[in-house]
Amino acid sequence: MHVLVTGGAGFVGSHLIDLLVARGDTVSVYDNLSSGREEFLSHHDERVKLIVADLLDLDEVKSAMKDIDMVFHLAANPDIRLGTKVTDTDLKQGTIATYNVLEAMRLEGVKKIAFSSSSVVYGEADEMPTPENYGPLLPISLYGASKLGSEALITSWVGTFELQAWLFRFANIVGARGTHGVIFDFIHKLKADQSRLEVLGNGRQEKSYMEVIDCARAMIHLTEETDKPVNCFNLGTHDTCSVRRIAEIVIEEIGFKDVSIEYTGGDRGWAGDVPKTMLDPSKLFATGYAPNYNSEESIRHTAATLIQEIGI
Amino acid sequence: MHVLVTGGAGFVGSHLIDLLVARGDTVSVYDNLSSGREEFLSHHDERVKLIVADLLDLDEVKSAMKDIDMVFHLAANPDIRLGTKVTDTDLKQGTIATYNVLEAMRLEGVKKIAFSSSSVVYGEADEMPTPENYGPLLPISLYGASKLGSEALITSWVGTFELQAWLFRFANIVGARGTHGVIFDFIHKLKADQSRLEVLGNGRQEKSYMEVIDCARAMIHLTEETDKPVNCFNLGTHDTCSVRRIAEIVIEEIGFKDVSIEYTGGDRGWAGDVPKTMLDPSKLFATGYAPNYNSEESIRHTAATLIQEIGI
Numbered sequence: 001m002h003v004l005v006t007g008g009a010g011f012v013g014s015h016l017i018d019l020l021v022a023r024g025d026t027v028s029v030y031d032n033l034s035s036g037r038e039e040f041l042s043h044h045d046e047r048v049k050l051i052v053a054d055l056l057d058l059d060e061v062k063s064a065m066k067d068i069d070m071v072f073h074l075a076a077n078p079d080i081r082l083g084t085k086v087t088d089t090d091l092k093q094g095t096i097a098t099y100n101v102l103e104a105m106r107l108e109g110v111k112k113i114a115f116s117s118s119s120v121v122y123g124e125a126d127e128m129p130t131p132e133n134y135g136p137l138l139p140i141s142l143y144g145a146s147k148l149g150s151e152a153l154i155t156s157w158v159g160t161f162e163l164q165a166w167l168f169r170f171a172n173i174v175g176a177r178g179t180h181g182v183i184f185d186f187i188h189k190l191k192a193d194q195s196r197l198e199v200l201g202n203g204r205q206e207k208s209y210m211e212v213i214d215c216a217r218a219m220i221h222l223t224e225e226t227d228k229p230v231n232c233f234n235l236g237t238h239d240t241c242s243v244r245r246i247a248e249i250v251i252e253e254i255g256f257k258d259v260s261i262e263y264t265g266g267d268r269g270w271a272g273d274v275p276k277t278m279l280d281p282s283k284l285f286a287t288g289y290a291p292n293y294n295s296e297e298s299i300r301h302t303a304a305t306l307i308q309e310i311g312i
Numbered sequence: 313m314h315v316l317v318t319g320g321a322g323f324v325g326s327h328l329i330d331l332l333v334a335r336g337d338t339v340s341v342y343d344n345l346s347s348g349r350e351e352f353l354s355h356h357d358e359r360v361k362l363i364v365a366d367l368l369d370l371d372e373v374k375s376a377m378k379d380i381d382m383v384f385h386l387a388a389n390p391d392i393r394l395g396t397k398v399t400d401t402d403l404k405q406g407t408i409a410t411y412n413v414l415e416a417m418r419l420e421g422v423k424k425i426a427f428s429s430s431s432v433v434y435g436e437a438d439e440m441p442t443p444e445n446y447g448p449l450l451p452i453s454l455y456g457a458s459k460l461g462s463e464a465l466i467t468s469w470v471g472t473f474e475l476q477a478w479l480f481r482f483a484n485i486v487g488a489r490g491t492h493g494v495i496f497d498f499i500h501k502l503k504a505d506q507s508r509l510e511v512l513g514n515g516r517q518e519k520s521y522m523e524v525i526d527c528a529r530a531m532i533h534l535t536e537e538t539d540k541p542v543n544c545f546n547l548g549t550h551d552t553c554s555v556r557r558i559a560e561i562v563i564e565e566i567g568f569k570d571v572s573i574e575y576t577g578g579d580r581g582w583a584g585d586v587p588k589t590m591l592d593p594s595k596l597f598a599t600g601y602a603p604n605y606n607s608e609e610s611i612r613h614t615a616a617t618l619i620q621e622i623g624i
Contacts (some may be wrong), residue, residue, distance in 0.1 A: 084472055087418070091411050095461060099403050106399070123467060135447030136544050139464050140471020149407060149461030151452050155435060159452020160396055160584040232448050272472040 004028045004068045004110075006055060006101060007037025007075030011177050012116060012170075016072060016216040021047055023220065030055070030064050035078050040177055055097035058104065065108040072219070073101050075263045076146070080178050082269050083142030094146025102157045114223050117151050118259070119208065119236070119277045120144035120222065121169060129280035132169065132232050141272030151232075158229050164221050167207040171236030171279050171295075174302040175212030176309065182243060183302050185251040187310050196260045200269035203244035203261070208236040208279045211298040214291035221289045236279035241295040242270070249296070253303040254312060316340045316380045316422075318367060318413060319387030323489050324428060328384060328528040335532065337623045342367070342376050347390050352489055367409035370416065377420040382457025384531070385413050386428045388458070393582050395441055395454030406458025407465070414469045426478040426535050429463050431520065431548065432456035433481060442474050444481070444544050453584030463544075470541050478535050483548030483591050483607075486491035486614040487524030488621065494555060495614050498562040499622050506568045512581035515556035515573070520548040520591045523610040526603035527563075533601045548591035552606040554580070561608070565615040566624060 007013045008029030013036065017027050026047045032054040042047055053060040055075055067072075077093040098115070105113065109153055110136050122130050123138040139145050157163045178184045188196055210218075218235050226233075244261075268275045293301060315332055319325045319504055320341030323347065329339050338359045343368040353360055365372040376512040377383075410427070419423065434442050447601045451457050469475045490496045501509055522530075530547050538545075556573075563571050580587045605613060 041525060083468070087415055088411070091408070095407060096403070098402070103399055121464075123471065133447045135445045135449065135451055137447065137464070138467040138470075138542050138544070142465075142468045142472060144471075145461075145464035145468035148464035149457075152433075152449070152457035152460035152464075153403075153454075155450040156395070156452060156454045156457035156584065158450075159435065159456075160454060203438075230450050232450070272468065 001025045001069045002067055003070050003072060004030060004064060005072045005074060006030045007036060009033060009038060009040055009050065010074065011179055012173055012212055012215060013074045013085055014040035014156060014177055015175070017023055017041065017048060017096065019216050019220055028064055028068065031075065035179055055100050055243070058100045061104040061185045062107055065104040065110055066304050069111050070112040071101060071105060071110060071171060072114045073098065078142065080120070080141055080143040081112065081270050087142060090142040090146035093236050094143070095149040097132060097199045098150035098153050105163065106161050111162070112164050114153060114233060115150060115154055115168065117167050118144065118147045118168055119171055119234070119279050120274060121148045121151065122277070124274055128278040129281040130278065132234055132283055136287045140274060146248055157228050164242050166226070167230065167232040168219055168235045169233065169279070170215065171208035171210045173212050173215050174209050174298050176305045178302065178306055182246055183250060183299065183306055186247060187254065189309065190250065190256060190259065191312055194259065196262055197247055199243060199247055200263060201264060201266050201273070203247065203263050204242060204267065205269060205273065205275045205303045206240045206242045207277045208240050209295040209298045210236050210291060211293040214293060218284060218289055218291070222287065225287050233284050234279040234281050235284060236281045237291055237294045237298065238281055239295045240278050241299050245296065246299050250303045253300065254307055264299070313337045313381045315384060316342060316376060316377055317384045317386060318342045319348060321345060321350060321352055321362065322386065322390070323491055324485055324524055325386045326352035326489055326526060327487070327524045328531060329353065329360060331528050340376055340380065343387065347491055352409040367412050368404060368463065369410045373412045373416040374419055375417040377422055380386060380422050381404040382415060382424040383413060383422060385410065389455065391451055392432070392455040399454060402454040402458035405430045406455070407461040408475065410462035410465050413434045414465055418469065418473050423474070424476050425466060426531060427462060427466055428478065429479050429481045430456065430459045431481055431483055431546070431591050432586060432601045433460040433463065434589070436586055440588070440590040442547055442590065443592040444552050452586060457621065459523050459531060466611055467542050477542050479542065479560055480531055480547045480589070481545065482527065483520035485524050485527050486521050486610050488617045490614065490618055494558055494561060495611065496616055498559060499566065499618055501573065502562070502566055503622065503624055506571065508572045508574055509559055509563065511555060511559055511573060511575050513555065513578050513585070515575050516554060516579065517581060517585065517587045518552045518554045519589045520552050521607040522548050522603060523605040523613060526605060530596060530601055530603070534599065537599050545596050546591040546593050547596060549603055549606045550593055551607045552590050553611050557608065558611050561612050562615045565612065566619055
């Protein structure tokens with residue numbers, strides 16, 4: 001299969017491409033390298049072709065779409081906190097970028113799309129664990145709005161132009177090649193000052209985590225094993241981990257002694273942060289898939305890996 | 313109160329303004345007159361001020377937002393079928409226009425917004441009547457995608473910048489000053505040819521209808537009587553009416569004899585048409601509000617009114 005992966009030089013995308021190549025696919029990678037890195041793809045041969053371009057350039061997207069069998073659309077602004085300062089990043093790099101992907105697919109006759117949505121579409125859900133049919137969907141971050149807006153565009157293309165879609169609502173994905181997120185931030189903070197670790201909020205924020213290779217395996221599994229017009233799945237583990245526990249695990253793995261953990265206070269890390277998310281992954285598990293790591297194991301494995309990658 | 317009504321020269325907006333003025337408000341109307349009409353506002357005095365401008369012009373929106381207490385954001389592309397031909401109309405006039413409204417509110421410190429969403433956010437729901445907490449939301453039209461994308465932007469502004477919002481998921485709204493929709497189309501078709509009436513689809517499409525003044529009253533009632541950060545309500549009646557029945561009622565009201573009703577066939581009127589929608593209005597009714605007309609009464613009342621307005 002000839003697959004186009006948007007954001008393919010990024011954290012999740014590059015792991016997905018490893019598995020797609022192992023399956024025998026050829027892969028076009030569409031990435032503006034704003035957070036993706038060429039080195040994440042450098043171990044591949046000519047079966048992986050990198051197109052350095054922006055999704056806001058519809059002509060480029062259209063030309064990348066020629067002879068593609070399926071799109072994995074993963075490109076997005078990875079920094080969910082940015083929306084509190086700059087309000088049009090998620091609109092452009094999320095919603096409008098997704099529109100361009102869909103429009104290019106329509107114009108070039110490409111019919112299958114898998115999309116990396118997020119648990120943040122649920123907002124502050126009052127049902128936990130939260131299943132895929134939870135409603136109403138009231139996201140509280142601009143990033144979340146762009147994910148729900150993109151999901152809606154995709155299902156409207158399914159309904160109007162006969163696409164087929166997989167919507168993956170990701171837990172917090174962690175693992176090797178991570179370039180952002182709480183574990184990455186903690187390691188950088190500790191590298192700068194081994195005596196203290198500042199934690200945004202009161203540390204009681206609690207979320208579902210999934211290891212990135214588990215996530216990539218789940219995406220491929222679901223696109224192979226499910227076949228409705230729209231296939232919507234939570235991608236996560238059955239448990240959660242608190243930010244407080246993550247801080248402890250990172251400190252254990254880094255091996256520093258007597259680190260003072262300091263909390264900035266408040267029940268969320270920033271405006272738009274969802275204090276508690278717990279995805280219900282039973283629909284995923286019912287397809288015969290199970291992740292290798294639970295939330296805490298994913299955190300510990302990631303902390304150990306990123307400490308090596310970042311270097312102390 | 314000084315209220316800004318986007319799309320205020322349009323069908324629903326102009327009725328809403330009649331009630332706002334009766335309440336004692338002053339109203340700024342923001343409308344590009346693409347489907348709105350100045351004549352719908354011509355009976356008002358200086359308490360209603362029309363600003364002819366486009367929501368895609370952020371500077372204009374910002375300047376209209378000065379000293380506003382509350383926004384009713386009703387502007388949108390009214391022709392849901394257009395999305396099958398031109399794919400960026402709903403994105404621009406729906407989602408991006410909503411972004412501009414929210415951004416202007418943030419910059420000018422305006423904190424309350426009521427939004428005309430739609431039953432089409434539910435897509436082809438398998439639960440009917442469909443309540444507000446139905447999920448997953450998989451709209452099948454580009455118009456529906458823009459409504460859900462706009463809802464998501466609004467709730468993200470609530471979560472991130474402390475706005476307060478009312479999301480109104482409209483049934484099919486019908487009534488005086490209608491400028492589009494099935495009754496309007498049927499009257500124009502019969503005016504052109506009294507011997508036959510072409511109906512898109514098999515006529516078995518069945519939807520909830522609400523009379524426009526009932527709808528405007530419900531909006532004002534809910535913004536006065538509910539006070540959560542996000543207040544999400546279906547606005548509709550407890551019943552439905554089929555397209556076949558609408559054709560019969562329009563013919564009865566227009567008084568033509570021996571009209572042959574011809575169906576184009578298929579279970580929907582066009583790609584992206586939801587064949588059956590039935591909103592659950594119990595959350596609205598529980599606030600002490602009840603519409604004056606049910607679906608069939610709304611249709612008959614509208615047919616009689618529009619026949620007068622259009623003239624045969």
